[in-house]
Amino acid sequence: MVVxxxxxxxxxxxxxxxKRCLTKPNVSKKVDMVIHQxxxxxKSSLIEDALKIFTAEHGQWHDRRKRDEGGxxxxxxxIVSHEDKWIAGCLMQCVYRKNNAIxxxxxxxxxxxxxxxxxxxxxxxxxxxxLRGVDRCLKGTSKKYQIKRNDAAExxxxxxxxxxxxxxxxxMITDYCSGQTEDDH
Numbered sequence: 684m685v686v687x688x689x690x691x692x693x694x695x696x697x698x699x700x701x702k703r704c705l706t707k708p709n710v711s712k713k714v715d716m717v718i719h720q721x722x723x724x725x726k727s728s729l730i731e732d733a734l735k736i737f738t739a740e741h742g743q744w745h746d747r748r749k750r751d752e753g754g755x756x757x758x759x760x761x762i763v764s765h766e767d768k769w770i771a772g773c774l775m776q777c778v779y780r781k782n783n784a785i786x787x788x789x790x791x792x793x794x795x796x797x798x799x800x801x802x803x804x805x806x807x808x809x810x811x812x813x814l815r816g817v818d819r820c821l822k823g824t825s826k827k828y829q830i831k832r833n834d835a836a837e838x839x840x841x842x843x844x845x846x847x848x849x850x851x852x853x854x855m856i857t858d859y860c861s862g863q864t865e866d867d868h
Contacts, residue, residue: 704860709803714778721777725770728838769839772846779845789836791824791848793817800852809859816855820848 779785784795796817801810824830824847828840836844857863 703862704804704806704809704856706804706806706809708800708809710800713782713799713802717778717781718774721774721781724777725773728773729770768846769842772842772844772849773838775849776841776845785841786832788832788834789841790830790832791821791845793821796821796848796852800856809856812859813852813856816852816859817848820851820855823851824848 776785776789779791779795779799780789782795782799784791784799786792793814797810797814800813800817804810824844825832827847828844830836830840830844
């Protein structure tokens with residue numbers, strides 16, 4: 684189920700028949716190369732976490748909902764359940780890590796994400812739209828999660844941030860490629 688969710692999400696990044704974006708990026712090729720390895724890493728991590736929780740006296744999942752309080756203005760609606768979103772985010776974090784799109788503390792980077800999402804595309808407009816989109820998405824998620832880039836990210840944080848960044852960038856690229864943005868340069 685989660686694999687299907689991630690694959691469907693990845694298809695959103697690859698522009699198919701849009702007004703712009705004549706060249707498809709190589710994102711899906713890069714993801715294909717590491718997705719199985721990432722799935723195995725996530726599966727192992729989930730099993731380890733479940734064992735820790737089961738054996739701990741007061742083991743409980745970190746309450747991720749507390750981050751949603753406070754009414755921050757950056758939100759990216761998605762139809763994916765919270766659990767699937769988290770697992771898909773962990774897969775995306777792994778893909779980002781294996782494609783050098785995160786820093787030493789586990790946070791996504793502007794240069795790494797732009798490189799990942801624009802690989803194989805030589806269209807200046809697409810590159811600039813992706814650069815603007817990645818910048819906006821990183822700033823939005825940094826504000827939403829109150830990220831301090833000098834602090835190491837916790838695993839649950841990395842997964843949530845990775846999903847939100849991916850979801851946001853996908854929306855931005857889709858909007859650009861479908862001609863829904865006004866800024867063409």
